[in-house]
Amino acid sequence: MAASTAETRDSPRTRLLESGYASDDDVDGGRDAREAREERGGAVSRRKTFAARTHSLYLGLELERADEEEECESLDFHDVDSHWARRSRGRFPRGWAKWIVAAVIGVIVGLIAFAIDVAVSALFRGRRALFELCRDRVHLALAVFAHIALGVVTAAFAGLLTVYMSPSAKGSGVHYVMAVLNGVHVPKAFDGLTLVVKSIGTIFAVGSGLMIGPEGPLVHIGAAIAMQFTHGGSFGMAELFRSDEDRSDFISAGVSAGLGAAFGAPIGGVLFSLEEASSFWRESTTQRALFSSTIATFVLSVCRAVMSGSAVKEHTAMKQPGLIALGEFDATYYLVEMPFFGALAGVCGVISGLITKLIVVLSEFAPIRNSHRFAQVVVVTAATLGAFYLAAAAGSCVKTSPDETTKWSEASIRLWCKPGEYADVGSILLANKQDVISWVLGAPANAHAAHALLVAFFVTLFGMVSAANLFVPAGLFMPTILWGGLLGRFTAILVERSLSPLGGEIKCNHHAYALVGSAAALAGTFRATVSVVIILLEGVGKSAFLFPLLTAVACSNFTRRMFGASLYVEQLRQAKIPFLHTKPPKSLDDTLCASDICSRDIVYFRTIEKVGVIEDALANTRHNGFPVCSSKSKRVLGVVLRKQLLVLLSRRAFVENLVHAPRAEDGLADESVLGGRTPDDVVSLRVAEYCKELSRVMRRYHNRGTDDDRHGRRATSSIIAMLGLTDVERERRCDLGVFMQLAPPTTRADASARAAWETFTRLSLRHLPVVADDDRGAVIGVITRIDLIVAAARRPSTHDGDGDDDDDDDGV
């Protein structure tokens, strides 16, 4: 039970800060400077190994493309359970505060959704007014030109913002949200600048008339707003929520609020966040997310009611709360129609699979230079809008029915038709998308001619594919719903025509077909099931459509399987984000063991470790977690994170310093809580102080990191410079035993790789040390997210050779 003599010789008082491992003699106080210097030399010679490991860990899977990629980092979803934390835990009951934050997130998301809605409508109305002015006063050609030119200018503005200010705001951003809920931190994807650019960019991009919608971006915006309330947020808000555990809660709430407001489907939003990204049904998270999304939907709904002039005490227009109003529906359908629904859904599944593939393939040719990216936005927008006008010219003019003048006046556009008429194809392609969807799904039977539907369907697909990879904020929910609805309506006409020779007058419910098409398209493109059904049911407001919708989703998923993963998963793969599904993929071979897939070039510390060794490890590796082991048996005692080490070194929290005078350096002298206090005081520091310091150091570290050492080569010098350790200090020691995560989950080397995967994902881990299956149980490797991804990507045939060899080498 006594500490080793080597340590007590140094300073008897340091025993107070010991980590409590009696059997541990991890102290190198007995070593002389020569040994220490040799060790540092050794660290330098090991640098090559570190570099190899570094690449596989932090620069995505393919090294040659590393320059283009943002560096991802795993998130911590658990607070560190160290000796220190145990002494000071449980002082901040934050339950009520979390509910308030959830409400605030909901209100902000609701207001932003409202702002986007109003602004996009205004842009469409303005362009239409300009068109009509030019047409009536000057000439139709000028009107078309002005309409297209104004669209290109708005898209260009959105592109300018996105390309030059925040490239992370590109596209829907849902895959970033999935990544962060899965535990991968994508730098800059959720900072304040991205939030602002995404919000403004969405308005202009959607308002330009491209075939995109604001739903996906709203999900990203919701998550970004939620991120501002966690530590690391740009605005430094909410000091209260520094805990890692709160982060995923808030992001789930933000996602649900965004999608809930977009579709007026609070429950659908919650289920989407569960189905697409999260793997746990945590009761508190779910309830808070539901709370947030209800408030967002409610705020949006009230704002729109007030805007449309109805007083509060009037009916609150809650019937159509979302951005997409799906209109009034006839809910009648016949059992014999089910096969047609199924076939339609199957076709939609195939189309969505092809479209996804096409978008993914085209994205390979995306320009890399910023100017090219901007030019792409301008050219593609002009071409798309031009194509829309060409398609509109191929359509015909149709007499406006009373419905079109009242309910769907926004959707039915006159263009070059005579007064009292509207252009059938042109209206679908050129009007505000959300009005068009309401019109297509909700218009009475045969409101649209078959050929108009077909032309609009193909041009919608073209517009969707061309807009998907542009450098503007762009959601694909709306075009997907639109082409599904168009195809559904066309199918309804087809069914009526082909069945009519069989006998009598046969009437189909065109709404049902349109809805089935939309549901199948959504389910196929995004590979979601329950959430899609609930979103559409909440939007339509009639549960009678339950069976057709469920059939649609099932059939669409069935045919869609042939075409690989969903659009989001493809985007995750393209962005080289290591996304882990809860269930191990089938490609992970059954016979692989944990020892076959782990990284072997680990750097581990002893519980009381020399500062120089820690500095070397920080500078020469880019590992984010280091096992802390007993020196004798190499058994894992804990895991210490890079950010913890940075704070400890930056604050000079050395064993020797704790009983000596404070250091006056770096402006830390005054507020240094270590100086002059007894070790016991330090240990009982409040967690909040620790976190405050942590975030400050981390920000400094990150700023440097993103400025000049993106590729990890100059990391060494910058970290050493940042810490500014003197040679004397390098000889000091740090007691990691107090600060490390205690008793982290480990896995044995002979555990199956699939079991290790499940342990990793179900416990939301970041580092899973692998210990030998012999009597000593020494650490032989660490499994991280990347190791699992790499193992799953490996061909099963190749594992036998290297895997078993490794085992023999390191297992001894």
Place this chain on the structure above:
Amino acid sequence: MAASTAETRDSPRTRLLESGYASDDDVDGGRDAREAREERGGAVSRRKTFAARTHSLYLGLELERADEEEECESLDFHDVDSHWARRSRGRFPRGWAKWIVAAVIGVIVGLIAFAIDVAVSALFRGRRALFELCRDRVHLALAVFAHIALGVVTAAFAGLLTVYMSPSAKGSGVHYVMAVLNGVHVPKAFDGLTLVVKSIGTIFAVGSGLMIGPEGPLVHIGAAIAMQFTHGGSFGMAELFRSDEDRSDFISAGVSAGLGAAFGAPIGGVLFSLEEASSFWRESTTQRALFSSTIATFVLSVCRAVMSGSAVKEHTAMKQPGLIALGEFDATYYLVEMPFFGALAGVCGVISGLITKLIVVLSEFAPIRNSHRFAQVVVVTAATLGAFYLAAAAGSCVKTSPDETTKWSEASIRLWCKPGEYADVGSILLANKQDVISWVLGAPANAHAAHALLVAFFVTLFGMVSAANLFVPAGLFMPTILWGGLLGRFTAILVERSLSPLGGEIKCNHHAYALVGSAAALAGTFRATVSVVIILLEGVGKSAFLFPLLTAVACSNFTRRMFGASLYVEQLRQAKIPFLHTKPPKSLDDTLCASDICSRDIVYFRTIEKVGVIEDALANTRHNGFPVCSSKSKRVLGVVLRKQLLVLLSRRAFVENLVHAPRAEDGLADESVLGGRTPDDVVSLRVAEYCKELSRVMRRYHNRGTDDDRHGRRATSSIIAMLGLTDVERERRCDLGVFMQLAPPTTRADASARAAWETFTRLSLRHLPVVADDDRGAVIGVITRIDLIVAAARRPSTHDGDGDDDDDDDGV
């Protein structure tokens, strides 16, 4: 790398079956018979410790009540990952078969739901016809008496079945379903007899006129049907699905199908199964459950459509697919009404809390002897029906409107009123509950007088409380919806009356209030959130009610918090079922370590263990899992389950036997796959054969177990008798290394108890070995479900003493 000399001396060929632990010298071939005898003597002297452990593990938390309880056992949710299994795994791709089973479950549940629906309606119609016959031909008094008497007889029949044939069929059974999805096997709760008794008993119990419904029982029935498709099912179906992993999948499907059919809410059913019991959003499970519940709802819906005479090519009546038809609704409401909705929901929360408490308190006085239980059913039914008639007499006769004669003719009963009138209170209390609910929720404003609503409300509460603890199958969903709806309607009238002096004619939407009341009552009684909203939305078919419903659920949960856990959780507690929530409860002290909460009296084996030792352990303990450790360092190498050991011993799978002649005994000789084969043959046995044998032995074991040794005292003799080992065989050895679960998750002694809890629940474990935090890492205890429950129930103040002491004693 060579096996120890002690072993090789015995037989060189046994090395083929070695477990592969080169560093392991766990062989006792060198010991002589004297040592072995001493060891067995030691095992007998340890019996007392085993008994203590046994009680804490298997007989619930309070020993004195053990006699009444059924013995629970944890379920395995994972297949054993042993050396053996690794060689033969992956040969049965069963994906498609699982979908077929899910469909079959759906169809059966749908048909049973339909049968219950038809039979209950017939019972109500029959009793009504008898009443009218007696009233018209003889006298009103005889009519009342006959009506009550017939009700008592039907209830008595249900009680007879339940009390004397299958007590597990009592009540709703939802808590059994929660238990099994949580990983606790409750014997007999899901066997074939219970299924039959529950199905028939539900018809008669609900048909008797008691204040109960068939929804809860349908959930239980769905789960019981699903259980027949897993191994251990009574009908021995589906040899294909012996895997432990399939079990929870199928049960989730059954639960969703049951609830989906009951409410016509397939998605609501899935969410209920997720929210109440499961903790993982597993994509495959969710999709299969949705498939199952859609099919069940569809089958029920088609059956009813066919029954009601509409041809298949006609409209399929999908608008109201469930057992509860909530009728057509007016979806208008005003924003200013939200506070009223909230207040109503809050009151409902308080009432549901009080009702739950009352039911729980009353259940303490439930009779124990079967005859008393049966008498209770008779007396309470007579009293309840009598009270209903008294309350009906307190009501008045109301003129029948056209609606009542067409839509709600089943609900509005004439009783003693004049022709063309109906008894207002009597109709609500005495008619078929599902018609009454449709009437109460769907009738136009002011269809019911305020005093009738109030009287019916109180009598409904009385009826619900009195019926809740009876020994008949009884669900409380329906009475809960009914009293909520009655209170809601009464509130609507109250609001109208109290606001009318303020000015003008104020009209409330009575449907909205009724629905809010029902939702709040459901949410309060069952503590569910999302699923309740979805179930009601799917039932109502109008998503416009989303905000009121969400408000209702939120407010109800808010006030309900004061009254403790939900009814199901209380029932779980009463049944002494160790239910584990995913999140550790707050009562689990922050400073507790894994070593403080684990059981210390473990029995562990070596990888090659003497048969006599195994037999002793099986006979003298009731542990269901034993760590397999290396003998030198006591490090955990694996976990072997009791059922595996029983099979191994019963098949004489001894190391020595594998190279000798087969044993002709127990009828196993012919099919004994061990005899005459080489060890390698044995190891590569197909898993299916192993499972077949396993289930046969297990059935034998279980039958004996339940016949004569329920309290674990005669277990010793019966197991020894069953195995029939001779003295020579007791000296043989078993190689457990081949069959044990490899590299099971372990936790370190200094890990926090909360972390151990999360590891346990998130990985769905059954045994979590605790290893010392010293260099040797020897096993010091095992954490099971019961240990976690006991630790959570302990007062935080008491832990310091024993917890730390234990740590010092065993941690060395």
